[in-house]
Amino acid sequence: MKTYYDLKGLLNYFVYRWVLRPLIFLWPPEVAHNKLKAFGLWMGSGGFGRWVLRKLFYFEDLSLNTLVDGIHYRNPLGLSAGFDKDGELTDVYPELGFGFAELGSFTGEICPGNPGVGRRLFRMPKSKSILVWYGLNNQGSEKISSRLAGKNFAIPIGINAAKSNLNPEFDLQESMADYLKTLKAFENIGDYFTINISCPNTQDGEPFVNPENLDALLAAISAIRPADKPIYVKLAADLTLDEINIIVDACVKHGMNGVVLTNLAKPEFNQEYVKDELIFHKGAMSGLPLQRICTQVIRHVYRRTRGKLTIIGVGGIFTAEDAYEKITSGANLLEMITGMIYEGPQVMGEINRGLVELLKKDGFESISDAVGSRNPLPPLDT
Template identity: 70%
Template structure:
């Protein structure tokens, strides 16, 4: 069966490679909206979903994984930023995703940044994004998604702060996050608190511990039983800032972190500089790959595996995915591979993961998490302190 799926994937890979130059003649944002319309149509009825699944889906028992009490059919998810208004949930399982993170959603309607705001960097295998959190707002979207049966797809609700003014007000910002959480209290399987959008007017104020403490206290007050809460970190912050956020997440009993958001060109040299099309925005894909994996390794060790990690950035192959998993990630998010490699690559990554698990003697994703990133040994004083607490 795996051999037949492999042949099917090779065929679709060749077809996508032939059609990609034509697709890339389109404006990137127009192409995005075109494929969104196609996805809405394919998800609109049983027949088109079935046919799509027949052509693109793949499943295997070793890919099933349980994370924070939620059962996933596989660890591959769509990253926030693609389905900003939550319109494509019915088609995601048919192309092989186990989960999808919708949004970011903001408490208020956000038009996003003006002008051209999406750019391809083909040689760098990256998308430069300058969207600025455009979405219809949590009120409209939650009304549309209320009562929707997502089937075997697990859904994350990505909450961000409305990008309407360059002035930062702590309480207004907290109210914006918690408004989205309240409106989506009966929708989805987990929350992500996005404190890391690189394209907002007021920067990243929640790297300041006092601000973050206030936010996480409010977030905890809006917890829904059985629904984990994750915090999404930026790619371009310092190790000290990462440590501050990770320690606060542990202190406030967040369930995990999403690592990481997009990378700003000013802080990154892993792209072809002559290809940079715009002086603003942040990059997805290959330029983010090494950064996000390094942060995953650091956070897994810093938290001693206490925080669930969702890895994001530069996952194009099963090897890329497995590197993040064995570094400490339990789940993965991706977008860029859909654009550069085609939708069949999702199930090709899943198929490759099965082989890599088997080669290492693992029967599940859970067994592989962090397997190549051993946790540091506790110092004797720490060990004694832990033993006393346990007693």
């Protein structure tokens, strides 16, 4: 594996890998997450902190600029939903070199998440994964939207909407109203919406994988959607091909702009992790166990939709090669969390630097030229 660091990036890597990460990993993961968030908030709150972050981590190159569904991205690598569940660190992401950030998941109602606060995340370092059992904890769409209203964001912001995880009994009307409440609250905030129908950690499962429920939800969303905002639907990692096809076809039917592929992987359907690291038997895994299956889903959806749906590829991106594989398989944009936690905050710069090199090597002038380039479309039926 080649590295694409310059000297500064290499130094940042060694400091993170051999000094900061061992210290951060002394805290339990949920505690570490909260402390790093508080540090990020402090760094992002003043011009000097943001300047330091920019000097340390920022990278840009014109070949990474891309236009997707009418939105300009300065690079295709975004923060994935789940890192910033209350939308608090939007001043920091541009300086870290992200091209965009997806906030949330936000739910209609205030949602405490699953019980066991402080013990809902588990590191699996040999598997390069995190087992997540959060259950959609967030302050609720009302409070978060009033805090973010009127704020100018330096990069495109995605609003990830999920259904409140408060009730073990599924009720279709109530659940749809919950999603719509978030969409209404964020009508004038952010640049795109993601509808998360794939949280693996909710009490009532994933009821919108059911075609009738999904049809009703997407019809209701289409009826109230703001004209100028793309809407993407986020799929689970462990669906059958038939389930994927039904969801993707429903997205096309209801005029959704694309899909986010994919959410976390449940260990019962995924064997790509080191077995003795699974010490908690609820939740689902991020990172490397997801990498291969996620890229396969991207390849399948790109071919089925012939590139007509936007694809945001997310799952196990640690290097520029991982990112490029997803782009050449059909992803227009990318997101990540776990790679940043294991490799450090300089990794977004390294991935973007590497993408520039990989584009050049293949003779492409821009990211959009490379999308799907190693995933030829099957001939059309005549």
